[in-house]
Amino acid sequence: MAWRRGFTLAEAMIASVVLAIAVVGISSVLAASYKQSSVRGNTSTALALAQQLMEEISSRPMSVAAGQTDQPGWSTGHTDRTQYDTIGDYNGYTDTSGAVAADGATFDLGNGDAYTRTVSVQSNALPSGFSGTASDFVLVTVTVSMPHSQSLSISQLFTRTNLMRYRKDG
Secondary structure, three states: OOOOOOOOHHHHHHHHHHHHHHHHHHHHHHHHHHHHHHHHHHHHHHHHHHHHHHHHHHOOOOOOOOOOOOOOOHHHOOOOHHHOOOHHHHOOOEEEOOEEOOOOOEEOOOOOOOOEEEEEEEEOOOOOOOOOOHHHEEEEEEEEEEHHHEEEEEEEEEEOOOOOOOOOOO
């Protein structure tokens, strides 16, 4: 009769330890990958929120047209962004928990995370090396605070230009 040889208890224990080490190693890599994916998703959402608000701000002029009355902005407690008529009206603006459109509608971000957008408007932001009137330059920075104490900022420099119209006689 031939004896069949099986695993000994020691061999089974060694195989279990090796398997446990492999599982722990793989799970830590998966956890890191998940966290990185989550951070990338938060960054993408924050960038979209910042760009949306910057686009809205860039649709406003630097100052009101001659003969028009300047409407109040955020710094005077006016929260209806549809009434903002200049870039400066956004200075100090902040909103939290998702995207808020100019008309007050909110967007569902789908992930339940809270994002806070803040706007800084710096007047007289003449870049070094440029000539011109400092009052013709405005620097706008939109900062979005994300979950997990992260933040993202985008900035845009606005300048006032004077267009001249030439008329050719004859």
